[in-house]
Amino acid sequence: MSIVLDRLSKRFGSQTVVSRVSLEIEDGELFVLLGASGSGKSTVLRLIAGLSVPDSGTIQLRGRDVTDLAPQEREIGFVFQNYSIFRHMSVAENIEFPLKIRKVPAAERTRRREELLDLVGLGGLGGRYAHQLSGGQQQRVALARSLAHKPSVLLLDEPFGALDVKIRGQLRRNLREIQQKLKVTAILVTHDQEEGFELADRVGLMDRGALLEVGRPESLYARPRTLFGATFLGAGTVLVGRVRGNEARLGDLALPIPPEVEHEEGSRVRVLFRPEQVELCSAQPEGAIRLLGKGEIVEQSFLGALRRLRVRLPPIPGTRQAAPAPYGEEGLLVDVVQPAEEPLPGPEVWVSLRGWHILAPPRPRLLICALPAPATYPSVLPHLVEAVDAVPVLLAVDEDGDEKGTEELRTTVLERAAAGGSGALDGAEVLVRRGDPAAEIGSEQAQSLYDFVVLSGATGPVVDGLLDRLSTALLVLRGDRPALQRILICTAVGEPGKADVRVGGWLARRLDAEVTLLHVNVRIGGLGGPPEPWVQSHLDRGVATLRALEVKSRSTIRRARTPAEGILAEAAEGQYDLIVMGRHAPRRGPLFGGKAADITLRILAGTETSMLIVPADE
Amino acid sequence: MAKTTKAPGAGSAALPVGLLLAVLVPLLLMPLAAVFVFAFRGGFKDFLSALTAEDAQFALRFSLLIAFLTAAVNAVLGTFAAYVLAKYRFPGKKPLTIAVNLPVAIPTVVVGTSLLLLWGPIGLLGKALAPLGFSPMFAPAGVLLAHLFVTFPYMLGAVKPLLDELEVTYEEAAYTLGAGKWQTFRYVILPALRGGLFSGTLLTFAHSLGEFGATVMVSGNLRLRTQTAPLFIFAQFEAGNVEKANAVAAVLAALSFAIFFFLLRWSGPTGGRGQGH
Numbered sequence: 001m002s003i004v005l006d007r008l009s010k011r012f013g014s015q016t017v018v019s020r021v022s023l024e025i026e027d028g029e030l031f032v033l034l035g036a037s038g039s040g041k042s043t044v045l046r047l048i049a050g051l052s053v054p055d056s057g058t059i060q061l062r063g064r065d066v067t068d069l070a071p072q073e074r075e076i077g078f079v080f081q082n083y084s085i086f087r088h089m090s091v092a093e094n095i096e097f098p099l100k101i102r103k104v105p106a107a108e109r110t111r112r113r114e115e116l117l118d119l120v121g122l123g124g125l126g127g128r129y130a131h132q133l134s135g136g137q138q139q140r141v142a143l144a145r146s147l148a149h150k151p152s153v154l155l156l157d158e159p160f161g162a163l164d165v166k167i168r169g170q171l172r173r174n175l176r177e178i179q180q181k182l183k184v185t186a187i188l189v190t191h192d193q194e195e196g197f198e199l200a201d202r203v204g205l206m207d208r209g210a211l212l213e214v215g216r217p218e219s220l221y222a223r224p225r226t227l228f229g230a231t232f233l234g235a236g237t238v239l240v241g242r243v244r245g246n247e248a249r250l251g252d253l254a255l256p257i258p259p260e261v262e263h264e265e266g267s268r269v270r271v272l273f274r275p276e277q278v279e280l281c282s283a284q285p286e287g288a289i290r291l292l293g294k295g296e297i298v299e300q301s302f303l304g305a306l307r308r309l310r311v312r313l314p315p316i317p318g319t320r321q322a323a324p325a326p327y328g329e330e331g332l333l334v335d336v337v338q339p340a341e342e343p344l345p346g347p348e349v350w351v352s353l354r355g356w357h358i359l360a361p362p363r364p365r366l367l368i369c370a371l372p373a374p375a376t377y378p379s380v381l382p383h384l385v386e387a388v389d390a391v392p393v394l395l396a397v398d399e400d401g402d403e404k405g406t407e408e409l410r411t412t413v414l415e416r417a418a419a420g421g422s423g424a425l426d427g428a429e430v431l432v433r434r435g436d437p438a439a440e441i442g443s444e445q446a447q448s449l450y451d452f453v454v455l456s457g458a459t460g461p462v463v464d465g466l467l468d469r470l471s472t473a474l475l476v477l478r479g480d481r482p483a484l485q486r487i488l489i490c491t492a493v494g495e496p497g498k499a500d501v502r503v504g505g506w507l508a509r510r511l512d513a514e515v516t517l518l519h520v521n522v523r524i525g526g527l528g529g530p531p532e533p534w535v536q537s538h539l540d541r542g543v544a545t546l547r548a549l550e551v552k553s554r555s556t557i558r559r560a561r562t563p564a565e566g567i568l569a570e571a572a573e574g575q576y577d578l579i580v581m582g583r584h585a586p587r588r589g590p591l592f593g594g595k596a597a598d599i600t601l602r603i604l605a606g607t608e609t610s611m612l613i614v615p616a617d618e
Numbered sequence: 619m620a621k622t623t624k625a626p627g628a629g630s631a632a633l634p635v636g637l638l639l640a641v642l643v644p645l646l647l648m649p650l651a652a653v654f655v656f657a658f659r660g661g662f663k664d665f666l667s668a669l670t671a672e673d674a675q676f677a678l679r680f681s682l683l684i685a686f687l688t689a690a691v692n693a694v695l696g697t698f699a700a701y702v703l704a705k706y707r708f709p710g711k712k713p714l715t716i717a718v719n720l721p722v723a724i725p726t727v728v729v730g731t732s733l734l735l736l737w738g739p740i741g742l743l744g745k746a747l748a749p750l751g752f753s754p755m756f757a758p759a760g761v762l763l764a765h766l767f768v769t770f771p772y773m774l775g776a777v778k779p780l781l782d783e784l785e786v787t788y789e790e791a792a793y794t795l796g797a798g799k800w801q802t803f804r805y806v807i808l809p810a811l812r813g814g815l816f817s818g819t820l821l822t823f824a825h826s827l828g829e830f831g832a833t834v835m836v837s838g839n840l841r842l843r844t845q846t847a848p849l850f851i852f853a854q855f856e857a858g859n860v861e862k863a864n865a866v867a868a869v870l871a872a873l874s875f876a877i878f879f880f881l882l883r884w885s886g887p888t889g890g891r892g893q894g895h
Contacts, residue, residue: 051790071793078794084787088809097805098795149796 002027002185008057009426017043019209028183032196035206041189056426077146081158083138085130092126098149116144136167154186225360230272231323237334238322243269251316261358270359275337277355282345290353309336364451366390374412375457378477382424388510392428397437438465474613487515488576501542503614504580505549515553517542520566564602571607580612657868668865677850685826688765689819696773704781719771730835756838764832769822776818824877
């Protein structure tokens with residue numbers, strides 16, 4: 001293994017530019033880091049070269065840990081975007097420079113220099129200076145110079161960025177040839193997807209500091225995992241439908257979901273189809289099972305061998321568009337390409353799919369807030385983040401700080417997050433706000449739509465303030481249990497939806513926890529509450545749901561005067577690590593007994609156990 | 619509003635060139651000529667004897683020595699200052715940048731006064747160092763101190779723009795090729811600064827050679843001890859020895875012409891890139 005990056009993170013000030021990037025690159029591989037500008041791809045390259053120092057993580061080159069070594073000691077070659085040819089030296093002197101530094105004898109230097117000049121096709125130009133060379137020639141000098149000392153790893157930062165399109169193609173082929181001839185391991189950074197596909201053995205896709213996907217160009221194009229991957233690597237349409245059984249439903253169209261894609265009944269599912277996978281027909285195709293619908297062509301452009309078309313379909317119930325950007329559009333837009341010589345179908349066309357790809361569900365996003373700021377993070381948190389493979393965002397709310405305090409707070413939060421040790425929170429995004437914690441958490445949640453809000457520390461008044469505006473699962477971590485192993489899900493017959501069982505089960509599966517399903521039957525003097533058989537069948541269905549999620553579970557029924565009493569009694573007896581409850585529309589008016597009657601608040605007040613509060617299904 | 623405007627280059631150049639000459643001849647050219655005319659008024663023999671007089675010889679040699687030392691010290695110091703100011707970020711960088719450029723803005727007599735007040739017998743440093751046998755005022759060391767101060771910004775001004783322009787990737791490229799910090803400075807940065815180093819050194823040298831205001835304050839104008847060539851010219855002129863004064867003045871003027879010629883050659887549109895291979 002030539003290059004091994006392990007959870008590499010880098011911040012500039014408070015901005016995380018590289019976030020936990022792990023990567024292994026084989027000997028002789030040409031790896032392309034692909035991403036938009038500002039995605040952190042160049043910073044990764046600079047970290048490998050030692051031109052920048054990571055905040056955390058390690059770098060190994062050829063089995064040697066070089067994380068703390070200076071660039072001079074890493075034996076790498078680096079080609080800069082501006083080539084950085086030394087202007088006061090001739091081409092020959094430039095190429096010999098690394099050899100001179102290493103005190104290689106003159107005869108050997110000359111031999112090696114001529115060899116390299118021939119390799120890059122610049123034989124006879126050794127006497128020239130940078131200003132006498134074209135851009136393409138300078139680039140080749142830079143390449144020859146970076147290879148002179150036979151580095152084990154070659155790093156190229158947008159090497160074709162400053163050249164015009166025609167020369168690029170030629171130089172790309174040259175680079176590929178040279179790299180294969182020398183069998184040198186190389187990482188090339190580019191924002192040009194075509195360049196990446198053409199050159200790469202494997203491509204790594206970066207977005208906002210994170211390495212999202214890694215794979216061979218063909219598989220990344222055909223089977224991306226993420227929405228970003230689907231849209232960045234070529235054109236395509238992404239529609240969001242719903243999971244029904246083992247199928248993704250887009251209106252009437254049902255597409256089977258392959259077993260390797262994780263999916264849960266009723267959840268959203270994203271379906272990608274590339275322009276060349278869409279077929280247009282003037283008449284309704286007979287027996288077409290993959291028929292999406294009937295639409296009209298709204299755009300078309302001629303690209304030489306191909307013709308690009310955009311078709312607008314009327315809205316399909318339960319289906320939403322993710323790409324192309326659905327801005328100001330009620331219908332669904334589908335991108336199509338077809339050979340240019342094929343006749344253009346009439347304005348009204350039937351759209352059917354030849355192929356498609358189901359994207360993996362997105363990684364859950366966690367908004368984590370330890371109160372009051374800055375507070376230490378509970379030891380179970382890194383474990384939780386890792387178990388659910390979440391994207392953590394750390395929010396610190398300064399209740400009465402000034403500008404300077406805000407910066408200090410950010411630093412402290414980063415330190416405390418790193419103190420956990422496992423590295424799960426390293427490189428997490430940190431947000432610092434000033435004001436009332438509940439209000440700030442609420443507005444952040446509303447803006448960015450997290451999957452979970454996680455609170456720890458002195459949570460009392462904040463939870464109180466948050467419950468009424470909660471639209472997302474709220475996890476209140478209390479005490480300092482090292483793991484969440486025993487989960488109690490409190491359920492009730494006739495609840496609107498089974499969100500608590502679903503979300504609790506989802507979490508239990510990832511934490512590898514055991515679940516107890518509890519129903520409290522409220523009976524006062526033998527009256528009230530549903531009959532036991534109903535309750536039992538309700539619980540059985542819950543257990544079946546959990547079984548489908550591969551979660552070990554049992555059920556239990558308690559009798560008590562009030563639900564809160566029953567839950568508190570079970571919690572006290574069962575040694576649970578986590579209590580999961582559904583949350584209904586707030587009923588806290590004076591008519592319903594005010595705050596004192598709020599069951600969630602009563603449970604929170606009555607135990608020291610962590611709680612997950614799940615809003616009822618929409 | 620002018621009724622007609624001439625395109626540049628159209629029409630005769632006689633009028634504007636004539637006007638310019640009419641201004642420049644009495645303002646610049648005639649005084650320059652006068653130096654030589656007066657120097658040789660008594661014939662070449664008188665010129666030579668005036669020049670070979672012991673005090674004239676001392677003044678010229680002393681001036682050249684001080685100019686060499688000033689240029690050498692400020693070449694190193696100015697380059698170092700330029701490097702630090704161009705490459706590092708630190709609090710107080712802005713005020714420091716202004717401060718190191720200040721000597722050009724302060725009248726040289728004021729510089730001389732303040733040096734006297736600091737290093738002189740009653741000054742803060744002067745008092746402290748006198749028991750150690752170091753009292754630079756009215757001594758050659760004092761002249762050097764004054765010249766270092768007055769000419770400091772020239773080196774900085776010649777080198778810093780080049781350093782600012784030199785992208786950091788050139789240094790980084792050298793690092794990735796295996797060169798250490800010093801090797802990078804020696805083989806990559808310094809050669810890229812050659813033009814600035816050369817012109818900065820010459821400028822410093824020329825200014826030191828002609829320095830008067832600060833020198834007159836700190837040197838005490840001691841004949842055969844601290845008297846530089848400009849001071850000698852002034853002293854002789856005041857004593858009525860116009861030929862003696864003009865002989866040295868002619869040498870100074872000739873030296874300055876030579877330096878200026880090199881400067882023009884070096885920083886002209888074709889020179890300066892250092893393609894002397």
